[in-house]
Amino acid sequence: MTGTAKLERVMPIGALADRTGVKVETIRYYEQVGLLPPPERSEGNQRRYGRRHAERLAFIKHARDLGFAVDNIRTLLKLSDTPGMACDEAHAISVAHLDEVRDKIARLRSLEKELERIATTCSGGVAACDCAIIEALADHRQCDHAHH
Numbered sequence: 476m477t478g479t480a481k482l483e484r485v486m487p488i489g490a491l492a493d494r495t496g497v498k499v500e501t502i503r504y505y506e507q508v509g510l511l512p513p514p515e516r517s518e519g520n521q522r523r524y525g526r527r528h529a530e531r532l533a534f535i536k537h538a539r540d541l542g543f544a545v546d547n548i549r550t551l552l553k554l555s556d557t558p559g560m561a562c563d564e565a566h567a568i569s570v571a572h573l574d575e576v577r578d579k580i581a582r583l584r585s586l587e588k589e590l591e592r593i594a595t596t597c598s599g600g601v602a603a604c605d606c607a608i609i610e611a612l613a614d615h616r617q618c619d620h621a622h623h
Contacts, residue, residue: 485515486524495532502532508545510535510552543572 492499505511511531514522534555538548547568554565596607603609 485517486529488514488522488524491524491529491532494529495536497532497536505532505535508549510545510549541572542576543568547572 486494488499488502491497492502497505502511506513511528514524514528517523531552534552535548538551543551550568551565554560554562593608593611596611
């Protein structure tokens with residue numbers, strides 16, 4: 476084994492955090508919930524991570540950045556670990572997540588319209604007791620949308 480390979484194979488948790496942009500506490504959490512395999516330990520019982528951990532953590536981080544839930548990431552990792560399996564489940568997970576994202580976007584657009592409407596009801600300069608924004612917030616019946 477070359478010196479470079481050995482250095483890459485043995486990496487403390489802080490170096491892994493720096494390399495991947497994932498906080499140390501988050502790395503420990505991913506270990507606890509089984510997304511990251513337990514690392515080797517040094518003689519002083521410090522965690523030592525390898526390239527495989529860094530690659531897996533990059534996968535997890537990317538999936539989290541896209542908003543996938545931990546349970547879905549666990550399934551996607553299992554599929555990634557068995558490349559011969561059909562990707563039907565990965566497709567189903569991504570389509571379901573896309574539907575959730577689209578639903579959130581629709582709710583945010585509704586929220587935007589309502590906030591825009593409320594904001595235009597007041598131009599400032601009046602006492603708070605006469606402010607249309609304060610009145611609208613105090614009485615949900617004044618909203619155009621029941622759910623936002």
